[in-house]
Amino acid sequence: MSFHTKILPVRLDSIVFHKDDVLPHITDKVSAESLRIAAHELTTTTNVVGFPTETVYGLGGSALNDEAVRSIYRAKNRPSDNPLIVHVSSIDQLKRKILPAGYEIPAAYHKLIEQFWPGPLTILLPVDEASPVSKLVTANQPTVAVRIPSHPIARALIALSDTPLAAPSANASTRPSPTMASHVYHDLQGKIPYILDGGPCTVGVESTVVDGLCKPPMLLRPGGVSMEEILLHGGPEWSHTVVAKKTASASEPVRTPGMKYRHYSPTAKVVLFIHCGDGIAAIAKYLTDNQISAHTTKIAVFKSSKFAGADQISGDIAMERELGRTGQEASRNLFRLLREADEHGIDLILVEGVEETDAGLAVMNRLSKAAMETVEGVEA
Template sequence: MRCSLIVRGSLRAVNRVMVTPTLGSVGKIEVPFDTKILSVKKDSIIFGKNELVPSITDKETEENLNIAANELINTNNVVAFPTETVYGLGGSALRDESVRAIYSAKNRPSDNPLIVHVSSIDQLKRKLLPKDYNLPSSYEKLLEKFWPGPLTILLPIFPGSPISNLVTANQDTFAVRLPNHPVARALIAISDTPLAAPSANASTRPSPTLASHVYHDLQKRIPYILDGGACEVGVESTVIDGLSNPPMILRPGGVSVEDIKQIGGDAWKDVVLAKKTAGKLEPVRTPGMKYRHYSPTAKVIVFTNCQDGIAAVQKYLKDHEINTSEIKVALLRSLNFASSQTIDSHIQLERDLGSSKSEVSHNLFKLLREVDELGVDLILVEGIDETNEGLAVMNRLTKAAFEVVDGSTTK
C-alpha cells in the first residue's frame, strides 16, 4: 500500500510559534526549545526505482517526517536525524540563518565547513549545480558503487551558487554526499532542501549514534530529533577530493582507502591521504581537519601495538602513578586485549568494542559516551591497525586521545 505524502509547498503548518534561538554573549541559547524526540521507522520508508520522493507505510513516521520537513522549509531552525554514519544536525544549505543556527546549536567554530546532504543526484544537479555541468569523471565509478552511502565528494563552487558561504567557510569548493539512511533521504526529499549537516553533537564531543546522545548534548538547543534507532556505520563519511591531482582522501570514514583504490580504478591508484590536522592558519577543506574532536569529558589513553595489553597498561599506570582504586577507570577492549585475564583488579568498567573492525567502528562513539556518562575519570582504549575500517577508527581515536601509547616499547 502506498501512502500519500504532503510535498513541498503544501506541508501543513505546525501549531506553535517558531522561534530561532540566538547566541548570547557567552554562546548560550537565549530562547530554549522544548526539544521533542519524534519516532520514525526506517523500514516503512520505500524509495522505488527512479522515484525521488518515497512511499511511507507507517502513519506516525509520515507525520513526524512532515513535521521535521515543515520546520526546515518554514523556519530557520535545525533538526537532528539519523544517517547510516552518525546522527546529523540539518539546516538549509541555501540560507545563511539556517547555517548560523547549526553553528550556534553546536557551538562550532565558523571556519569549520559543513557537508551538504542531498536526497538524489537529480536534486544535486537541480538545486546546487549549473544546468550544463557534468560531474567529474574521476567520481563516476565511486558514485555508482557508494551513492547512496558514506562517501562525500568535493565539487567546485560556481558563480551565482545558491549555497551559503557559511557552509563552505568562503572556500571555492563544497562537500556533498547522498546518504543511504531512509530517514535522512526522506527528510531531504520531502523538504526538497539540500541540508548542511554536521554530526548532531556539541562541538568536540563524541559523535552521536543514538537519538539519546543527541538529546544529551543538544536538548533545549533544537526543536526536534528524529529517532530512527542506532546508526549502522558508527563513524562519519569518507571525504574525497577528485578535483586535485593526485586525488586526495581528506577524511577517512565509512568507505575504506582500499575500496576507493579498488573501485575508483586508475584515477585513484595514486590517491594520497591528507594530513590529519590542518595548521592554525590553514583553511579547513573538510570537517575533522582542525580543532579538538570526538572527546569525552574523561581523559582518553589509546594503546597501540600491545598484543594482550597487560604489560602496556600496567606499565602506563605505574609510570604515571595512577592508583585505580582512587579514581574511576574504564577499559575498552577491541581485537587483542586479553579478556580472560585481569589487567588491573581495580578497573571498574570494562567493555568490548567488538571482534571485527566494522564492529569497533559501530561501537566506538557509543561506548565512549556510555562510560563517560557513568562518571569515569580515565578511559583506556585498545587501538587497532590502520587498514580498512581501522584507518577511520584510529583517526577518531587519536583526535579524542589525551595520549597515545605505543605498547611495543614495553617488549
C-alpha cells in the same frame, strides 16, 4: 532561542525509495507525520533538526540559507571556519539545487558514485560566487562537500523538504558523535526543536571525504567507505590516492570537517595503546609512571583483539567493554562506548587500538583525535 525539544519516532522499514523515484513511499502514518513536521520546520523557519543517517546522527538546516546555517553553528557551538557537508536526496536534486546549469560531475567521481551513492561517501565539487550554497557552509573555500545518504529517514527528510541540508554530526562541538537519538537529546536538548528517532546508526563513524578535483586525488577523511574500497572501485584515477594529514594547523583553511580542532572527546581522558600486546605490562607501566590508582581513579578498558581481561590488567577496573575485533565492529561501537563511559562517571579510558586497514583506518583517525595521549609499544 530555547526550544522544548521533541523526539519524533520514525519506523525505518516504513520508508521505501523505488528506483528513480524522487519522493519516498511511507506506509506508516506516525512516521509520515513525524517526517512532515520536520520537513515543515526546515522549509518554513531557519531552525535545524536532528535526524539519523547511516553514519551518525546529523544536525540539518538548509544549505542555501545563511541564517539556517548559523543555527547549526550556534546549536553545536562549532567554529565557523569548520566547513559543513551538504546532504542531498538524489543526483537530480543536486543538479537542480546546487550545481550550475549544464555542469557535469567530474568523470573522476563517476565509478565511485555508481558504487557508493547513496552511501557514506562525500565528494568535493567546485563552487563560485554565483553558487546558491551559503558561504557559511563552505567556510569561503572554493569547494563544497556533498553526499547522498543511504539512510531512508535522511533521504526522505531531504526529499520531502526538497532542501539540500548542511548537516554536521548532531552533537555539541568536540563531543563524541551521536549514534542514537538519546545522544542528540543529551547534547542539544533545548537548542533544537525536533529529533527524528530512527534507532542506532549502522556504520557508526562519519562519511569518507575524497577530493577528485586534484591530481593525484586525495582521501581527506577516512570514514564509512574504506581506502581499500576506493582503490578497488574508483578506477585508474584513484590508484595513487594520497592520504591527507590527520590534523590541520589552527590558521590553515580546510575543505572538510574533522581536520582541525579537538574532536570526538568524552569528558574522561582517553589514552590510546598501539602495538602493546595483551596490554598488561604497558598499562601497568602507564599507571605506575603517572601515579594512577584504580582506587582513586575510575578506569575503563576498551579491548579490541589482543588485550587481556580487565582483571588481569589491573585491580578494580570500573568498566570493561569490547570495542570490536574488526574495524567494522569498532566503528559501530566507538562513539557509543565513549559516551557510555561518561554516563558511568569514568575518569580514564584505556583503549586498545585496531589495525589501520579497511574500517580500522577511520576508527584510528577518530581515536587519535579523541586521545590525549598515545602509548606505542613493540609487540613480540
